[in-house]
Amino acid sequence: MNYHVKDISLAQEGKKKIDWAEAHMPVLVALRHKYEDEKPLKGIKIAGCLHVTKETGVLARVLQSVGAELAWCGCNPLSTQDDVAASLATDEHISVFARRGVSTREYYDDIRSVMAIEPNITIDDGADLTIEMHKDMMAKSVIYGGTEETTTGVVRLRALQTAGKLKYPIIAVNDAETKHDFDNVYGTGQSALDGIIRATNILLAGKNVIVAGYGHVGKGIAKRAAGMGCNVTVTEVDPIAALKAKLDGFSVSQMLSASATGDVFITTTGCKGVISEEEIVRMKDGAILANAGHFNVEISIPAIEAQSTNSTRINEHTVQYKLKTGSRIYLIAEGRLVNLAAAEGHPSEVMDMSFANQFLSVMKLAESKGSMKPLVYNVEISQDREIALAKLESMRIQIDNLTDEQRLYLEGFSEGT
Ligand SMILES: NC(=O)c1ccc[n+]([C@@H]2O[C@H](COP(=O)([O-])OP(=O)(O)OC[C@H]3O[C@@H](n4cnc5c(N)ncnc54)[C@H](O)[C@@H]3O)[C@@H](O)[C@H]2O)c1
Structure with missing residues (x-):
């Protein structure tokens, strides 16, 4: 059964939770401020399959505020926070197909429901959506690519690539240092x-x-x-x-x-x-x-x-x-x-970096307009550094810069002592 969540009182609770998360995700919010006038994702359809938590709620709000059209489902039958799902459906008018405690059949029905928007970009956690896209629906979508949030999803999609069956490019968000060295470890x-x-x-x-x-x-x-x-x-x-x-x-x-x-x-x-x-x-x-x-x-x-x-x-x-x-x-x-x-997932502060990586990876796929080859791509180190610097700035931490003399020393080989 597809489940399109619309419940006002639940939505009010969910909205408060998303607002709380947003107040703890300064890097992602700064990206929204940077791009919301320009709306670079206008006309881009995104199918999201991520745990429906308050932090995912912030990501969905930000993607929508820069122009994207969204349809969202959960990536695990037990991880959906129903109040967050209700707020996204009711307050943000996003098509949400997610409910805590769905059966396996309902879980895959929900995935197929988000596929029905014929996405240009998929955002996945665990690769269930991407694998379903490979079985079906792809012919109808003008697909630019997808992102993958977790280690197991990246492992599955690299296996698909090795088998020569990966049909569209994937950015391995999990493999960004500002993702797996923080989210997986501390989160x-x-x-x-x-x-x-x-x-x-x-x-x-x-x-x-x-x-x-x-x-x-x-x-x-x-x-x-x-x-x-x-x-x-x-x-x-x-x-x-x-x-x-x-x-x-x-x-x-x-x-x-x-x-x-x-x-x-x-x-x-x-x-x-x-x-x-x-x-x-x-x-x-x-x-x-x-x-x-x-x-x-x-x-x-x-x-x-x-x-x-x-x-x-x-x-x-x-x-x-x-x-x-x-x-x-x-x-x-x-x-x-x-x-x-059994809890609420990772704290917002750490998802700030994971989802800033998601956002910038989605932007990259949108800019590519389908020109990237069907391979699994790593996040560029420049993106990792940008996010780490922004996170440090949000914590009011400054670090040293190399002087020209130090840079030359580190890049050279002639000076030993
Ligand atoms: N719960 C969450 O919110 C969350 C967050 C991030 C990642 N994950 C998931 O957690 C899992 C681990 O992710 P990771 O980033 O730590 O991966 P990783 O590759 O860094 O670590 C996995 C470790 O497990 C070891 N291992 C594999 N098979 C084993 C076995 N049979 N017995 C003992 N050890 C074994 C590997 O040698 C490796 O050191 C993945 O499924 C990932 O998708 C969950």
Whole structure:
């Protein structure tokens, strides 16, 4: 069922939240001020498939204020903030097809609804919209290109490119330094713990926390969990990442041995079956399981179901499974992104940089008018620097500039001492 949100009282709540986010996103707001008179996106149709959060609300407002026509859906069945969706539909008159708790069928129906505007540009998070565009509808759209927000989406789209099947250019927003080195690390690092706390209200201090994956997301969560007094153990498949975790002061072990000691498990790998049946049967009574990776495949839910005698929902976010071993384990948010499903997603301050990257990437695609080849492109370093500088300025932080003499020294090879 397509769901076009229009609800006045919900919308009022959503508007206040978007206003709050906007007040914490100075870089994106400065871009709006720079371009809103000129309206460079006039006549451009954008299909957006991003978590419908208050920060996404700000991005949608900004894109619309510089001329774009928008249709929007969520990129995860559990991450839509219904009040934000209602405000975008009611106050901003954007076609929004998103509701928290949609079924898989409704989720894809919503994606197809935004495709129906025949977009010139797609904005995606996880690549579900882009992949659907590749199956269908493309013939009808005059497509200039798309952007991709997250690691898993970029991995999928690079695989499509390698297979020779990528049909339109994608700018890998995730791979901008001002995105993944901040959003994935500090944003998910903080908000994943926020989700676990909101869902359980456990005391984190003193708990054994097992973090699967020590990439950007994993290292952010591990560091913040350690800061809250947890004993953190990291599991990895990459020897370099494992070594970094060890030298950053964490224990490193295999998931199989960690499974018997963990109080809280958090998966952050982008991989499937990271916690499987053999680990689940070893878990202690009371173990809590959460996922911060893009898809709900990291914790094997079929394995939990196969090993449990019954399940009880104990609150909005948490289900208790009674295992055949006698232990009770607790799964948060059905194994979906814990920070978005059980909390509000990343703080606005960090999404400011991610969405400034989205905005400038969309501008680049609009300027290209379809002339870019169907490849996955990195964000240019000049864009990264522009955003970092603007963010520092918004924080009233000044940094030094190289003198000409220093620049020559750094660029040359003749002067050693
Ligand atoms: N929750 C959010 O809001 C949010 C934000 C950003 C990214 N993400 C998602 O989080 C996931 C990780 O993103 P990232 O930027 O940290 O990626 P990354 O590539 O930087 O890190 C992933 C790490 O997981 C490790 N890994 C892979 N398979 C593993 C396995 N089976 N066991 C243990 N470790 C394994 C890899 O070696 C790597 O070090 C992706 O799915 C990404 O899309 C979620």
